[in-house]
Amino acid sequence: MTSPESVIIRCQDNAAVGVTFRDRFSFDADSVHYAVELRAPGLNARVDEVVSWIWDSDLAPFLEGLAADYRGWDGERSWRTDDADLTVAAVFRSGGYVGLTWTLRSWPASGGRWGASVTTWVEGGEQLAAFAAGIRQFLHGER
Numbered sequence: 001m002t003s004p005e006s007v008i009i010r011c012q013d014n015a016a017v018g019v020t021f022r023d024r025f026s027f028d029a030d031s032v033h034y035a036v037e038l039r040a041p042g043l044n045a046r047v048d049e050v051v052s053w054i055w056d057s058d059l060a061p062f063l064e065g066l067a068a069d070y071r072g073w074d075g076e077r078s079w080r081t082d083d084a085d086l087t088v089a090a091v092f093r094s095g096g097y098v099g100l101t102w103t104l105r106s107w108p109a110s111g112g113r114w115g116a117s118v119t120t121w122v123e124g125g126e127q128l129a130a131f132a133a134g135i136r137q138f139l140h141g142e143r
Contacts, residue, residue, distance in 0.1 A: 007134040011120040012097070012127075016041050019102045019120060021138055023048070030054055032139050036086055038104055038118045045116035047104045050086045052139055059088070060139055063132035066090050066098060070125040083107070098124040 005024075011017035016039065023035040032052045038045045052058040062079040072092040080087040089101040103117040122128050 007131070007138045009100070009120050009122065009131050011118075012123065013121050014040075017118050017120060019100075019118065021135065024138060032058075034138070036102075036104060038102055038116050040118045043116060043118065045104050045114075047085050047106070050081055051083065053082065058139055059086075060132060060136035062088065063128065063135055067125065067129035067132050070096065070128070072096070072124070092124065093121075096124045097121050098128055 006020055006022040008018055008020045018039050020037040020039070021034055022037070025033050027033070030053060032054075033049050034052075035046060035048050036050050057079075059079060062077075066077065069092075074092075076089050076091050078087065078089045085105050085107060087103045087105075089103075091099045091101075093099060099119050099121050101117055101119045103115060105115045106113055122131065
């Protein structure tokens with residue numbers, strides 16, 4: 001599900017498992033700040049201020065590359081923010097599905113260290129491409 005205010009990805013194997021991107025804002029033209037929430041039975045985790053810098057490779061091109069390789073790949077591909085508060089690891093499984101393991105970590109200065117992860121399984125072609133387009137729109141305001 002995508003709207004200008006949020007983007008949600010849910011696991012095909014269990015719809016109670018998902019990731020939400022919301023509360024996007026910017027202080028300047030160089031970065032975008034947003035919140036990421038993980039959900040699974042018994043788990044709710046949120047990082048309030050993930051930062052994407054315009055000069056770095058953000059999440060959208062990583063997801064678009066995965067969608068372009070819908071026939072699969074060997075091993076794991078990964079992406080992370082500069083601060084490593086959000087990381088994504090992607091694997092391909094037979095049947096054309098991609099497992100995206102989303103990991104959130106607290107900021108080191110937050111006083112208490114914690115981490116949480118969920119894995120969303122999605123169809124590696126059109127479903128992943130639509131999610132990547134939603135993330136691009138969310139992060140960059142592109143329609």
